[in-house]
Amino acid sequence: MDVHDIEAFLATRPKGRKRRLTVLRQFFRFARSQHIVLVDPTRTLTAKMPSGFRGRTLTLDQQRVLFRRWTTDQHVHPHEALMGMLALPHGASSVEIRMLRIDDVNSATQTVRLGKRTPPVPFDPASWTVLERCLAHRDAWPTTNPHMMVTKGTTAGRSPASTAYLSPVLDDCGYAPRMIRSTRLVDLVNTMDPKLVAAAFGMDAQGVPTYLADRVDPDRLQTLPKIDRATPNGT
Structure with a gap:
């Protein structure tokens, strides 16, 4: 057993890392004093979690399935489709979606004001179609909300939908809103300047680095240009 085995064990329960590491250190101190092991594998480990985003995100195939579900399946509730499309391509938070008002929508420019973002967010044709479907669903209600x-x-x-209503809206698709939104943010933060992402999404600049991944997606490496290292400039 080495430090990598210990790190893998601790990663199974991140919230209990400090407590579990304390217990492991006590055990290995005893084991070493009894000459059961020669080296303490916990010696270089710290209770602080390793840096880098460690949440769950969607694979490309999962994103494609969800995109088709929300843009082509008419049996999907309009609220699910809108919440999903706002979270995945546009990285909208549950609060931004919950507080979205009719006057935030500009039909002439097909843009939407989301939360603190400036300027308004331009919608692609698929997202705009989903939004129009949600508007049509809303028009069926006799309301001035x-x-x-x-x-x-x-x-x-005139109050927005409750948090309790929005929480299960995406249950039928099988993925949590946080996971869907994180997929978008992780992709952008790791391919662009995090400061630009913070400005575009109206986020706290201090919070954006949270989405920096601690590894590189192998699929992304395959798309990078190959450099011939035979000469200093690769030519």
């Missing part, structure tokens, strides 16, 4: 997502409980008032 200014928000995009209207529920039975909010038709008579």
Whole structure:
């Protein structure tokens, strides 16, 4: 057993890393004093979590399945489709989606104001079609509520849909909103300047580096140009 085995064990329960590492150190101190092991593999480890994004994200195939589901399947509820498309291509948070109002939508330019983002976000044709479907669903309700997502409980008032309503909206697709949004942010932060991503998404610049991955996707490496290292300039 070496330090890599210990690190893999600790990674199974990140929240318990400090406590588990303490117990492991006690064990290996005892084992070494009894000459059961020669080297303590926990010696160089720290209780602090390794840097880099460690959450779950969607594969490209999973993203394609979801994109087709939300843009072509008419049996999918309009609220699920809109929330999914706002989270995946546009990286919208649940708060941005929940607070989205009708007057945030500009039909002439096909742009949408999302949260603190400036300028308004331009929508691609697929996202705009999903948004129009949600608008049509909303128009079926006799309401003056200014928000995009209207529920039975909010038709008579002006408050946004509750957090409790939005939480299970994506349950049928099988993935949590955080996972879907993280997929977009991880991709952008690791291919662009994090400061630009923070500005574009109206996020705190201090929070964006959280999405920096601690590894490189092998599929992405295959797309990089190969350099001939026979000469200093690769020519």
